[in-house]
Each structure stands twice: as structure tokens, then as C-alpha cells.
Amino acid sequence: MDVSRQVIIGIDAGTSVIKAVAFDLSGRQIAAASVRNKYSSGSDGSATQSLAQTWQDCVGALRGLGEKVEGLASRTASIAVTGQGDGTWLVGSGNQPVADAWLWLDARAAPTVVSLAGQEADRARFEQTGTGLNTCQQGAQLAHMDRVAPELLDRAETALHCKDWLYLNFTGVRATDPSEASFTFGDFRTRQYSPVAIDALGLTRRRTLLPEIVDGTEISHPLTAEAAQACGLLAGTPVSLGYVDMVMTALGAGVRSGGRNAACSTIGSTGVHLRAKPVANVHLNREGTGYVIALPIPDTVTQVQTNMGATINIDWLLEMAAYLMAEAGKPATHAELVARIDRWFFESQPGSVVYHPYISEAGERGPFVNAQARAGFSGLSVRHGFPDLVRAVVEGLALATRDCYAAMGEMPEELRVTGGAVRSSALRRSLTASLKAPIRLSLREETGAAGAAMMAAVAIGAYRTMDDCIGDWVTPLLGEAEQPIGDEAARFDLLFSAYADIRRAMPAAWEALARAAAMPSAK
Numbered sequence: 045m046d047v048s049r050q051v052i053i054g055i056d057a058g059t060s061v062i063k064a065v066a067f068d069l070s071g072r073q074i075a076a077a078s079v080r081n082k083y084s085s086g087s088d089g090s091a092t093q094s095l096a097q098t099w100q101d102c103v104g105a106l107r108g109l110g111e112k113v114e115g116l117a118s119r120t121a122s123i124a125v126t127g128q129g130d131g132t133w134l135v136g137s138g139n140q141p142v143a144d145a146w147l148w149l150d151a152r153a154a155p156t157v158v159s160l161a162g163q164e165a166d167r168a169r170f171e172q173t174g175t176g177l178n179t180c181q182q183g184a185q186l187a188h189m190d191r192v193a194p195e196l197l198d199r200a201e202t203a204l205h206c207k208d209w210l211y212l213n214f215t216g217v218r219a220t221d222p223s224e225a226s227f228t229f230g231d232f233r234t235r236q237y238s239p240v241a242i243d244a245l246g247l248t249r250r251r252t253l254l255p256e257i258v259d260g261t262e263i264s265h266p267l268t269a270e271a272a273q274a275c276g277l278l279a280g281t282p283v284s285l286g287y288v289d290m291v292m293t294a295l296g297a298g299v300r301s302g303g304r305n306a307a308c309s310t311i312g313s314t315g316v317h318l319r320a321k322p323v324a325n326v327h328l329n330r331e332g333t334g335y336v337i338a339l340p341i342p343d344t345v346t347q348v349q350t351n352m353g354a355t356i357n358i359d360w361l362l363e364m365a366a367y368l369m370a371e372a373g374k375p376a377t378h379a380e381l382v383a384r385i386d387r388w389f390f391e392s393q394p395g396s397v398v399y400h401p402y403i404s405e406a407g408e409r410g411p412f413v414n415a416q417a418r419a420g421f422s423g424l425s426v427r428h429g430f431p432d433l434v435r436a437v438v439e440g441l442a443l444a445t446r447d448c449y450a451a452m453g454e455m456p457e458e459l460r461v462t463g464g465a466v467r468s469s470a471l472r473r474s475l476t477a478s479l480k481a482p483i484r485l486s487l488r489e490e491t492g493a494a495g496a497a498m499m500a501a502v503a504i505g506a507y508r509t510m511d512d513c514i515g516d517w518v519t520p521l522l523g524e525a526e527q528p529i530g531d532e533a534a535r536f537d538l539l540f541s542a543y544a545d546i547r548r549a550m551p552a553a554w555e556a557l558a559r560a561a562a563m564p565s566a567k
Contacts, residue, residue, distance in 0.1 A: 050121040051113065052500050054493030056289060057102060057127030057206050059083070059147065060313070064105040065493035066113050069121070069506045071517030073489055077108030084144075089151035089406075095133060095141035098206065099213045106275040117277045123214065123267065124260060124500035126286035126492055127207035129224060130180040132189070134200040139212060142200045148180040151406050153188035154415050160187060160245065167332065169244035174326060174336025174347070175227040178409045183228045183245045190250060203253040207286060214283045215265035219258040223287035223338045229254060232336040232345055233323055260284035261340045261502045261510065284500040291337050291346050292495030294318045295510075297486035298460035299346060300339070301519040303511055307456030309445055310491075311463040311471065315351035317410075317448040319456060320344060327453035333411050334451060340499050341510050349410035349448030355465045357401040357419065357437050358385070365430065389438055389470035392431035394535060396423040398542050399433075399440030400550075411451035412547075416554040422546055441465070442474035442536070443543045455479055460522060462486040477532035478540065482525035488518070 051066045051074060060081050066074040079101040083093040110116045130148035135141060146152070160166055161177050170176060177184055186203060189196050202218045212218055222235035229245075231238040236257065242248055264282040272279040286292050291299075293316070299308035305320035323343050326336055335348040362381040369376050399421050402408045407415035421436060449455055461483050465471055476483045488494055498513045507513040 049119050051116070051119050052497040053106070053109065053120055053123045054490070054495075054497030054500070055102065055105070055123065055125040055210065056292070056490065056492035056496065057081070057098065057125070057210060058289065058492070059128045059149070062098070062101050062105045063490060063493055064102075064109040065490045065497070066109055066116065067494065067497050069501065071494070071498075071513075073494070075109060075112040076490055076493075077105050077112060079104045079108070083147055083149075085149070089154070091147040091149035091151075092144040093147055094144055095209055098145075099210065102210050102213075103274050106277065110276045120277055120281050121506075122264065122282045122284060122500035122504050123277070124284040124286050124496035125207050125210050125214065126289045126292040126496040127205070127210065129205065129288040129290055130182060131205060132182045132185045133204040133206060133209045134196060135202045135204055135209070135212065135218065136199050137201065139216070139218070143196055145206070145209075146185050149406065150185065151179050151415065153179045153184040156188035156191060157184050160184070163244070165244040169241045170332045171328065172231045172238040172241045173227050173229070174232045174328060174334075174345075176331070176333035176335075176413060178413050179406070179415070180409065181228055182224075183241075183247070186247055186250060186253070187245045190247065197250055197253065200253060202255050204255065205288070207288070208255065211283065211285045214267055214271045216268050217258070217265045218255045219285055220255050221285050221287050222257055222259055223291055225254070225257045227335050227337050232326070232338060235338050258285050259340065260286050260496075260499045264500070264503050282500070282504060284496070284503045286496030286499050287340055288337060289492050290316050290318065290348060290350070291339055293462065293492040294320075294346060294495070295339065295498060295514075296488055296491030296494035296518065297462035298484065298518050298522050300341065300344070300511070301514050301522065305344065306458050306460055307449065308460045308462070309475070311354050311441065311461065311465040313354060313356050315354035315441065315444060315448070316348065317350065317445055318346040318348045319449070319452055320346050329411070329451050331412060331451070333409075333413055340502075347452045349451055351401065351444050351448065352406050352409050353401055353404035354441055354444075357399075357403045357441065358465070360403050361433060361437050385434060385438070386468055386470045388431040388434040392435040394435070395432070397428060397432055397436040398422045398443070398539055398546065399436040400543065400547055401437065401440045401444050411448050414551060414554065416558045417550070418554055418557065422542070435470075438468070438470050439474045439478075439539065441471065442478035443540055445475060446478045446536075446540055447544065447547075449479065456481055458525070459483045460486055462488070462491050472526055473529060473532070476526055477528045478536045480528060480533045480536075482527050484525050485523040487521040487523055
């Protein structure tokens with residue numbers, strides 16, 4: 045076939061949406077299709093997802109893509125898959141699910157995390173993985189299951205992640221990638237499993253649950269006949285297992301370009317903040333938080349801090365506004381309110397209100413871990429109105445971003461940004477002032493799927509190295525640098541000083557609030 049007509053399909057199985065995206069071999073996006081994801085939440089902190097339904101939704105996305113791209117099956121040179129990270133997807137005999145997956149949102153492992161984090165061995169585990177312990181991770185979840193529901197693990201043969209489960213359905217191969225393997229159970233220097241990390245989690249006797257580690261830039265497996273028929277593709281099409289979605293998104297958005305390592309933040313429902321670094325330059329903080337996640341580039345990793353909630357803070361505030369407007373007989377849709385954010389921001393007066401964006405009921409995980417952390421405004425007075433609250437929330441996201449980068453060492457020299465929220469000029473202006481660094485917006489529409497597809501492009505030999513691929517797929521799609529304006533950076537220095545002081549003083553208050561919330565109320 046004419047190479048110019050060949051495509052690579054990148055699949056990004058996120059928490060909310062599964063996307064299938066077709067790219068030509070030079071990185072141009074041709075078409076995309078998506079299916080809404082489904083998961084269930086429980087009052088016990090559970091967040092679970094059906095493995096079978098997830099595969100069917102992935103098939104649906106690929107079928108939808110086939111309707112948009114003429115001759116997709118014969119034109120597909122390779123498929124690559126990434127997906128939501130952490131979580132536990134147990135597979136047993138005959139590659140059948142043992143139970144619904146525990147997602148990264150699942151908070152049930154919290155007691156086990158507290159227990160493990162208090163042990164001396166946890167620092168040794170952190171030194172190996174570069175990753176702080178939290179309820180999101182498969183290691184913590186497996187350790188908790190082993191304590192409270194060992195029968196689940198007894199029935200399981202392999203513990204996978206979301207993308208690994210899809211890869212199994214595509215190829216019949218049980219595997220995981222170097223990024224998820226090393227930040228959960230391994231050594232980020234070698235990208236292999238670490239007995240020290242596994243033992244610190246108390247999972248040595250469950251070692252057989254951990255699958256083979258496969259690097260999708262070097263190894264691919266053929267699409268099975270059964271999967272090909274389901275998806276409307278050709279059996280034998282090479283399939284690459286991508287790295288976890290966080291680094292695939294960062295790779296597609298510019299965490300590295302021109303051979304230069306940079307910083308990249310994805311501001312979506314959560315905030316993901318990454319710095320690409322040589323392995324030798326990793327800064328492991330005293331608090332033992334964050335992640336170190338491999339990039340599909342030799343001797344290069346990303347150091348990561350992740351906010352549990354980013355735009356969900358804005359959504360919460362807008363829901364309050366929508367409620368009040370509806371009560372007043374002037375209903376407004378969420379989209380209409382989102383369109384007003386920048387206007388409200390620039391109507392407000394820069395000043396003394398600080399917002400801590402810990403609105404998630406799971407608390408916070410970056411740059412500190414506290415399941416009881418809660419959001420709050422500080423500095424309010426009678427002169428403040430709704431636009432001032434909007435400004436405080438937007439600036440709070442920028443301050444949280446700075447807090448995360450500060451935990452990784454020095455501030456970045458330049459920040460590349462992606463995610464729906466960074467379309468807001470107010471947020472971009474706040475980010476560049478908070479970090480005192482220029483920012484560049486990635487113009488790539490589907491960065492996660494693109495990052496995975498780039499791995500497949502290298503695997504099939506369309507590019508010799510990942511940096512060669514980045515030169516075509518990423519660098520041309522970085523927008524012009526936006527610089528801090530006026531004395532905004534100096535104002536953010538003062539805001540951040542207050543922000544950091546307040547959040548360090550809050551844990552005792554958060555604990556008291558949690559105890560009060562747990563008390564039975566009078567009827």
C-alpha cells in the first residue's frame with residue numbers, strides 16, 4: 045500500500061472516555077471516535093469498572109473510527125493502546141475477569157496505605173520506585189485485597205492495568221509496560237521489578253500475579269483473529285502496548301522536543317505535572333510523594349506530582365452558580381457558565397483571596413498525601429463577589445501547580461500545557477505568573493492517543509528514534525511562548541507564601557472536620 049495512506053490507530057482508554065484516533069505516519073490527525081466510559085462509585089469509597097464492558101466500549105470506539113476512515117482495516121499499519129493508570133484489573137483462568145476493576149479513584153485501600161507508609165521499609169520502596177504510596181496504586185490495592193479479601197487474589201492469575209487488559213484482548217498476551225511496572229513494583233533506573241519494592245508491600249507471595257514487562261517501541265504482538273473480527277480490522281496487524289496515559293499525554297504535548305527535556309502540565313479533571321529528566325537528575329523528596337515514570341526514551345524519566353482535583357474545582361463553583369441562577373428563574377447551562385470564566389476573572393480585583401483546590405472527596409495526593417484534605421477560601425471579606433471567587437479558584441489551580449513543581453526541585457524553565465482548561469487565557473496567565481516561566485500551549489488535539497501512536501511509529505520503523513518522531517509529531521504543534529505579565533509574578537510569590545503556610549497548618553483542622561462528619565446526626 046502507498047505509505048502516504050497508511051495510518052496508526054492510537055487508543056486512549058481514559059476514566060471518562062475511550063478514544064480511538066487515526067493518525068497518518070507523519071503525525072497528522074485524520075479522525076477520532078469515542079465512547080463514554082462507565083464506572084460505579086460506592087459509599088465505602090469504592091470505584092469499580094466492568095472489564096467486559098470496557099473491552100466492548102473499546103470495540104465500539106474502533107468501529108466508530110472505521111465509519112469515519114475509508115478502508116481503515118487495510119490502511120492500518122499498527123495499533124497502540126494507552127489508558128488510565130494505577131488501579132487493579134484482575135484476570136483469572138481463560139483470561140476471564142475475576143471481578144470488576146478497582147480504579148485509581150478507589151479509596152478502600154486507605155487503611156493499608158497508612159499501615160504500610162508507617163513502616164521503615166516504605167522509604168526503601170520509595171527509593172526504588174520513586175513513587176509515594178497512595179490508594180490509587182495497584183501495589184496498595186493488592187496489599188489491601190490480600191488483607192481483607194484474599195480470595196480475590198487466590199482466584200486471580202494476573203494483575204493488569206486498564207491498557208494491559210485491552211492489550212490482552214487485542215493480542216492474547218498478558219503484559220504490562222515499563223512505566224507502570226517500575227513506578228509500582230520496580231526500580232525506575234532498571235525498569236524492572238524490584239524484590240525490595242514487592243517485599244515492602246508485603247506481596248512477595250503474590251509475585252506470580254505480576255505480568256511480563258513489554259516495551260511497545262521495541263516489541264509488538266499481532267492482532268488476533270477474534271479481536272480483528274470484533275473491531276473490524278485485519279488479523280495480524282501489529283499492536284504496541286503504550287506507557288501509562290500520564291506520560292503518553294506529556295509525550296504528545298511536548299514534555300520533550302528538540303532533544304530538550306521540559307515540563308508539561310495537563311489540567312483536566314485532575315492536574316498532572318511532569319518534568320522530563322535524565323535518570324541521574326531525579327529529585328526524591330523527603331516527604332516521599334509523587335511518581336517517577338519512565339518515558340519511552342533511553343535513560344529518561346518523568347518526575348511527576350498529581351493533584352487529585354483540578355477542573356472539578358471550577359465545576360463545583362459553576363454548579364453553585366447554576367443552582368442559584370435556576371432558583372432566581374434564570375437557568376444557565378454548564379457550557380454557558382464555562383464561557384463566562386475569563387470575563388469574570390478579568391472583572392475581579394487581584395488581591396487577597398487564596399483558594400486551596402482540594403475539592404475531591406479523596407483528599408489530595410500531590411505534593412502531599414492526605415485523604416482528609418478539603419478545599420477552602422482564605423482572605424474573604426464583604427467586598428468580595430462571585431468574580432473574585434472565580435479568580436481565586438483559577439489562581440488556586442496555578443498555585444497548586446507551583447506547589448507540585450516545587451516538590452520536584454527547581455522550577456521549570458518552560459512549561460508546556462494541555463487539557464481542556466488551558467484554553468482559558470485566565471488560567472494560562474495565572475500559570476505563567478505562578479511558575480515565573482513562559483508557557484507554550486500544545487495545539488495537538490488528542491495528545492494521549494498521539495503519544496501511544498508515536499511508540500507504534502517507532503516500533504514499525506517509521507522513525508529511527510523517538511526524538512526523530514517528536515520532531516514531526518510534537519514540535520511543530522507547540523504554540524508561541526506566553527510570558528508573565530507585569531508584576532504578576534511578584535504578586536504570586538506573596539500568594540504562594542500564604543498558600544503554603546495555610547496548607548501546612550491545616551491537617552489538624554481537616555482531621556477534626558473528618559471526625560465531626562463521621563458523627564451521627566440528630567434526626
